[in-house]
Amino acid sequence: MATAERGELLSKIRHSMAHIMAEAVLQMFPSAQIAIGPAIENGFYYDFELPRQLVNDDLAEITERMQAIIAQDLVFERTVVSREEARKLFSDQVYKLELLEGIEEDEEVSLYSVGAFIDLCRGPHVETTRELRNVGFQLMSIAGAYWRGKETNPMLTRIYGTAWENRKELRLYLERLADIEKRDHRRLGKELDLFSLHEEAGPGLVYWHPKGARIRQQIEDFWREEHYKSGYEMIYTPHVGRSSLWEKSGHLGFYEEGMYPPMEMDKSDYYIKPMNCPFHIMIYKNSLHSYRELPFRWAELGTVYRYEKAGALHGLLRVRGFTQDDAHLFVTPEQMNDEILEVLRFSLSMLRAFGFEEINAYLSTKPEQAVGEDERWDAAIEALRKAIETEGLPYEVDEGGGAFYGPKIDLKIKDAIGREWQLSTVQFDFNMPERFDLTFVDRDGQEKRPYMIHRALLGSLERFFGVLIEHYGGAFPPWLAPVQAKVIPVGENFFPYAKELEARLRKAGLRVEADLSDDRMNAKIRNANKEKIPYILIIGEREAESDQVSVRYRGGKQANGVATDAFIAEVLEKVAKKEQL
């Protein structure tokens, strides 16, 4: 079946399941108010206002009732009615009445009924519930959701379900969920001892353990190296600044609720930085600049703190303190096109080094509320678009989706199991240069306004680390692995040789540990596997005598009798090429 056709079928099935679930819920709670119930990715949901809270046991009853409804071979019947009739029909359903008001005058009002359940609905649906007999479905969770997604509206009870053409597909989907759970960076972070968060010390603040720090160090080293190669300079800026700076930058006007509260000192308020830009601007403003000096490309692994809403925090992916791999470019109008293209290329090569091959771009254009002249916006958007097209990236345009201060490109990568994550962002800023009155002296002797570009390639190190953990499922390639090789002696007699080998490999530049615990060899192998170490080196009499190692690769493949120097060379090459095992 063609993908589009299959998608349509699934969507019909899911939408129909939503109606059947609503009927089941109405059977249980005749006074329930029903809101909306669409098909979504992997399933469906329906929103209700119920006389009491739902508990997980209710899902079992709803499921049974749904099965009973399906078994009745009911027909999904579509009828078109007048507004009057619809109003009468839904007179006790406030949300349906509100939806009715939203239907355009020239549009027909259609209803779908299945058994006793009638819903205001555009459709389409399956013909009869007979078609749903083989459907594999499962109610997944109960959640709160605002009516029409607005924070000021009442909170409804949403029931999520998943539904597939048949039970086998459902099983595959549930297996996929189990795989996602196994890759969860919060779980792997604990299992592999990479990082932690502490209630005692504050939510959303990340502690990098030695093994996590090793990985971060590799990422940072690589990042710096590549930046110097690409013509960037590193800068360092403070973590706090006076309120007057944040007033001038506009953050206190537009972003105060996202900032940690002020610290008062010497009759000034100081704020911890939520962004690095004003500080980079301080350096720019430190002297007059000629067009001959531009472009400036200033990068900083800048740690910022933002007061993210409590409910938004999530492991490493959404935190309150994080380090952006930030840079600001100050460029002349003539340089803009080339610089944007270079930033994009740089970003792509960086992401590809981590094994992200599938990358999509999202171009956001001018919103209604915006600062900066139209010509600047148009020129900047064109520069962004041209860069994306030159690189041949697939992209979507988000009309009006830019920030008020400028247009942007976001890059989203697909991870090893096909999930999309936003990492890189390249943003123009027409606001800061105005507010801080940034200028350069052009060749005609006139002071002109430079273009300012913010960009982050990895986003934040915390978030990037979280994505990487899930992408690799904790099995980091040798260049990132905190411990690359584990030396396991077959018995205590070979402990001295194991230590010797450890020292030799370490000296050769490998991250290596010898396991000298009093576990048996088998247990040591098991432990090393649990740690997802790329290379396990088994050594005993044979190896000690011949200066060889028996290599057991992560995953179980074995190579016995490898010359020690050949093994070292093999690992160093993998590391240099940043290849997975």
Add this chain to the structure above:
RNA sequence: GCCAAAAUAGCUCAGGGGUAGAGCGGCUCACUCGUAAUGAGCAGGUCAAGGGUUCAAUUCCCUUUUUUGGCUCCA
């Protein structure tokens, strides 16, 4: 911030109005072993914090904190 659920040993979890239990992990001892768990013993808990009900609270109730799943937000 909103709706809901959860918080018990380092980890994963069981239990339950009469002051706690397993497995893994840790420590000690014995075993000295060739490709995914050697055995025995010991230690380890203010049952998230504060308040209330009760003769008695880790258990029931309230508040707070944190986490989880959603919603909203993400200049």
